[in-house]
Amino acid sequence: MEAQVISQETIATDEEERLSSAAPFAKELITLDHVHKVYRMGDMEIHALRGVSLHIRPGEFIAIMGASGSGKSTMMNILGCLDKPTRGQYFLEGQDVSKLSKDELADIRNRKIGFVFQGFNLLARTSAIENVELPLLYLGAKHSERVKRATESLELVGLGQRLHNMPNQLSGGQQQRVAIARALVNRPSIILADEPTGNLDSRTSIEVMDVFQYLNQERGITVALVTHEPDIAQYAKRVVVFKDGKIKRDYMVDDPRSAREELESLPPVDIDEDEDEQ
Numbered sequence: 001m002e003a004q005v006i007s008q009e010t011i012a013t014d015e016e017e018r019l020s021s022a023a024p025f026a027k028e029l030i031t032l033d034h035v036h037k038v039y040r041m042g043d044m045e046i047h048a049l050r051g052v053s054l055h056i057r058p059g060e061f062i063a064i065m066g067a068s069g070s071g072k073s074t075m076m077n078i079l080g081c082l083d084k085p086t087r088g089q090y091f092l093e094g095q096d097v098s099k100l101s102k103d104e105l106a107d108i109r110n111r112k113i114g115f116v117f118q119g120f121n122l123l124a125r126t127s128a129i130e131n132v133e134l135p136l137l138y139l140g141a142k143h144s145e146r147v148k149r150a151t152e153s154l155e156l157v158g159l160g161q162r163l164h165n166m167p168n169q170l171s172g173g174q175q176q177r178v179a180i181a182r183a184l185v186n187r188p189s190i191i192l193a194d195e196p197t198g199n200l201d202s203r204t205s206i207e208v209m210d211v212f213q214y215l216n217q218e219r220g221i222t223v224a225l226v227t228h229e230p231d232i233a234q235y236a237k238r239v240v241v242f243k244d245g246k247i248k249r250d251y252m253v254d255d256p257r258s259a260r261e262e263l264e265s266l267p268p269v270d271i272d273e274d275e276d277e278q
Contacts, residue, residue: 035088066242114183210259
């Protein structure tokens with residue numbers, strides 16, 4: 001799906017038409033309207049976000065960049081309903097989530113947002129499929145449904161033959177794919193990835209970006225990732241750059257890098273070496 005910033009667009013998909021009556025910003029998956037975030041430390045006020053407005057349509061693949069202290073991490077925390085704006089509004093699928101309680105935000109996170117972290121955050125003594133099942137446990141899903149959906153998610157990221165492997169039996173790239181499968185299992189509205197390639201080597205980083213591009217391009221899943229690496233950002237369709245708590249640049253990537261093409265151009269991995277990594 002081609003993604004554009006909403007301000008000048010009038011093209012509506014069937015999904016957008018369904019949402020159009022729900023709220024003023026319902027044509028968007030995400031709308032931030034003049035969002036401020038102020039942290040108070042004693043008598044000091046730290047303005048992490050300064051009136052940020054941002055629109056994300058269903059099916060976008062967006063990279064969020066910025067130096068340390070630019071506001072990008074605060075932005076991801078708000079997008080992920082881990083924090084609330086001090087002022088301004090945040091609409092997720094037409095619902096104003098900026099004023100919800102902690103319990104209500106937790107429910108939104110469980111149902112609508114999939115998280116992928118730099119450090120994988122897998123349970124060490126739990127198999128791949130059991131790690132992926134965890135979000136469904138919180139929703140009270142039955143065992144059969146958990147197994148079915150966890151298996152489907154692992155197959156989607158190419159780990160259908162690794163369902164019962166423990167994390168220490170998987171390479172770093174495979175562990176990150178388990179984390180992506182876990183983010184997918186609740187069928188979220190958006191995947192938020194925080195430096196997902198930060199702990200990976202170059203080839204494995206490309207493999208992980210190939211998974212994200214497949215999910216976005218072939219499955220229509222909306223992806224937003226934070227990265228400090230400009231080359232990783234070029235796999236996205238759109239880049240938003242933060243500086244001093246504001247959006248400095250917001251642009252479409254004219255010719256996104258293709259992780260699949262890059263992987264095909266690389267020399268094959270030595271099988272013994274690949275097994276050693278696992």
